[in-house]
Amino acid sequence: MTKRYQSITNKIAPVSALILLVALWAAICGFGAIPAYMLPSPAAVAKAFVSDFPTLMFHSRVTLSEAAAGLGAGILAAFITASFMNRFSVLYNALYPLLVISQTIPTVAIAPILVMWMGFGMAPKIALVVLTTFFPITVGMLDGYRSADADSVSLLRSMGANNFKIFRYIYLPSSMSHFFAGLKISASYSIVGAVIAEWLGGFEGLGVYMTRVRKAYQFDKMFAVIILIIIISLLLMLAVKLIRNAVMPWERKGAVRN
Numbered sequence: 001m002t003k004r005y006q007s008i009t010n011k012i013a014p015v016s017a018l019i020l021l022v023a024l025w026a027a028i029c030g031f032g033a034i035p036a037y038m039l040p041s042p043a044a045v046a047k048a049f050v051s052d053f054p055t056l057m058f059h060s061r062v063t064l065s066e067a068a069a070g071l072g073a074g075i076l077a078a079f080i081t082a083s084f085m086n087r088f089s090v091l092y093n094a095l096y097p098l099l100v101i102s103q104t105i106p107t108v109a110i111a112p113i114l115v116m117w118m119g120f121g122m123a124p125k126i127a128l129v130v131l132t133t134f135f136p137i138t139v140g141m142l143d144g145y146r147s148a149d150a151d152s153v154s155l156l157r158s159m160g161a162n163n164f165k166i167f168r169y170i171y172l173p174s175s176m177s178h179f180f181a182g183l184k185i186s187a188s189y190s191i192v193g194a195v196i197a198e199w200l201g202g203f204e205g206l207g208v209y210m211t212r213v214r215k216a217y218q219f220d221k222m223f224a225v226i227i228l229i230i231i232i233s234l235l236l237m238l239a240v241k242l243i244r245n246a247v248m249p250w251e252r253k254g255a256v257r258n
Contacts, residue, residue, distance in 0.1 A: 040220035049224040055209070056228055062204040064232070066122055066197075067190035070129020074186060077130065078137035085138075086145040086171065087163070096142075103135055107196055115201045125197040125205070132193035133186035140182025144175025180244040187236040191229055 022042050028034055029041035036044070049056070085092040110131060114124035148170050156166050198207025206225055213221040 037217065037219065040223055044220040045223040045227065048218075048220040049227065052221055052224060056206075056224065059204060059206045059209045060228060060232065063191065063194045063198065063206045066125040066194040066205065067129055069122070070126040070193065071133050071186060071190040073126065074130045074133035074190075075137055075183070078134050078141060078182075081134075082138045082141035082145065082175075083167070085142060087167075092142075099135060099138060102131070107132060107193060111197050111200050114197065120201040120203065125194050125202070128197040129190045129193040132189045136182040136185040136189070137179065138182075140178040141175045144178030145171050147178070148174040176248055177244075180240060180248075184237050184240045187240050188233040191233050191236065195229060 025039075026042050029036065029039060040048075081095070085095055107128065111124070111128055114127050118124040118127065152170050153166055156170060161169075194205065195207035195210070198205040199211055202208045206229060210222055210225045213219075213225070
């Protein structure tokens with residue numbers, strides 16, 4: 001009963017905070033503290049969300065396809081890079097500082113260059129998503145590889161195991177929890193990266209639609225797009241959590257016992 005009560009309490013707290021935030025937003029708009037053309041009311045945003053729902057779904061499919069392609073390529077690139085960096089210390093020492101430096105470059109500064117190089121199609125959007133999602137997964141997997149038990153590695157080597165078997169049975173399982181932690185971050189970043197790239201050029205997508213409604217000063221529709229992006233990001237993070245529970249059921253059972 002105590003655990004069930006704690007679980008209910010943990011769920012009530014964020015819902016209450018969200019309700020309080022929306023109520024405060026409605027109060028500010030209701031008292032006219034901020035003009036409606038600058039901050040639309042929650043009711044106006046909800047109305048815009050419902051009325052523009054088919055259009056939002058059309059543009060969200062484009063953004064999701066860009067995010068999915070970029071995230072998939074980012075995962076593959078991160079897995080290969082982290083695995084080679086873990087295997088060869090020279091690569092680790094050479095590439096890790098470059099990975100850190102790459103994160104100091106603002107995404108908004110990279111996007112125009114990619115658009116200039118690749119045009120206004122999907123290519124620059126996918127490339128920006130790859131750059132955005134690559135770092136968290138790579139660093140997470142590197143931390144996971146380095147958390148592997150050295151005694152287990154030595155034991156397998158003494159039994160004649162080759163590098164591939166050591167990687168499969170020791171390093172890869174050790175990196176899974178770190179991989180999914182990085183993937184949860186990258187999944188939300190993928191949507192943001194695609195939208196930022198769409199701001200600077202394109203014909204379809206949530207970023208393109210957001211730019212159009214902003215130029216038309218339709219801020220209720222702009223807020224509706226922002227809310228949709230938040231919902232999509234949360235759903236992607238939930239999907240990562242469900243996949244993690246399916247791939248690593250022992251961790252979920254351990255958490256329940258604790």
